[in-house]
Amino acid sequence: MEELIQIKDMYKIYNPGQDEVRALDGVDLIICEGEYVAIIGQSGSGKSTLMNMLGCLDVPTSGEYYLHRQNVAQLKDNELAHIRNKEIGFIFQGFNLIANLDAMGNVELPLTYRGIGKSTRQKIARQALYTVGLEKRMSHRPSEMSGGQQQRVAVARAIAAKPPVILADEPTGNLDTKTTKEIMTILKELNDAGRTIIVITHDDEIAEQADRVIRLQDGKIMEDYTNQ
Ligand SMILES: Nc1ncnc2c1ncn2[C@@H]1O[C@H](COP(=O)(O)OP(=O)(O)OP(=O)(O)O)[C@@H](O)[C@H]1O
Numbered sequence: 001m002e003e004l005i006q007i008k009d010m011y012k013i014y015n016p017g018q019d020e021v022r023a024l025d026g027v028d029l030i031i032c033e034g035e036y037v038a039i040i041g042q043s044g045s046g047k048s049t050l051m052n053m054l055g056c057l058d059v060p061t062s063g064e065y066y067l068h069r070q071n072v073a074q075l076k077d078n079e080l081a082h083i084r085n086k087e088i089g090f091i092f093q094g095f096n097l098i099a100n101l102d103a104m105g106n107v108e109l110p111l112t113y114r115g116i117g118k119s120t121r122q123k124i125a126r127q128a129l130y131t132v133g134l135e136k137r138m139s140h141r142p143s144e145m146s147g148g149q150q151q152r153v154a155v156a157r158a159i160a161a162k163p164p165v166i167l168a169d170e171p172t173g174n175l176d177t178k179t180t181k182e183i184m185t186i187l188k189e190l191n192d193a194g195r196t197i198i199v200i201t202h203d204d205e206i207a208e209q210a211d212r213v214i215r216l217q218d219g220k221i222m223e224d225y226t227n228q
């Protein structure tokens, strides 16, 4: 498999000095294209910090991050924004939808930032909403949808531009069991279709559905194993 992500000796240290927190404490990690990885660990273990690095939302104190073999660890904000938009689809626990845009509008928004014209944008957005089974909710705003439907809009937004990496931080944290299953099924299908999926969770049952599990503790990788 082709190497997608390589992290070398990465540190993220908050408040350097006496009260320093080593949110990432020497992390080495390789993720290949098409993998389905769960990153698990207790509260404060460094999961979100690692997600922020993987997603180019923040830069490490030290260490290297190669995405498609390009070192992105110390790029400037605007360069990171460009890579983020091209390479990564984000799914957050709180959905992060725009309240006054309907489902179509929310899915279209990141495509606008990519400079895609209106008719192509609508075609892509419609296709993504179909994929998550929301063809009947395209003109509903977030307040007019259930939590699970809102999360599916967020999934559609993440997958619309077909980014190589989908990064999900506690994607089912606010959902009931049934809706959690639906969202996890969608992620599995996306992985079967070739996308690389990285799910951050504190839930062992969610982690069991991934092919590979990485356990963080105190900013270090304690375990890295393949699920049967
Ligand atoms: N901006 C910051 N300044 C100082 N310390 C921080 C900052 N952000 C995170 N930390 C600390 O870094 C450590 C890792 O935080 P992180 O948010 O990555 O944990 P997490 O595994 O995502 O936890 P949770 O499951 O609660 O979301 C924690 O000890 C946290 O207190």
Ligand SMILES: [Mg+2]
Residues within 6 Å of the ligand: 047, 048, 049
């Ligand atoms: Mg977190």
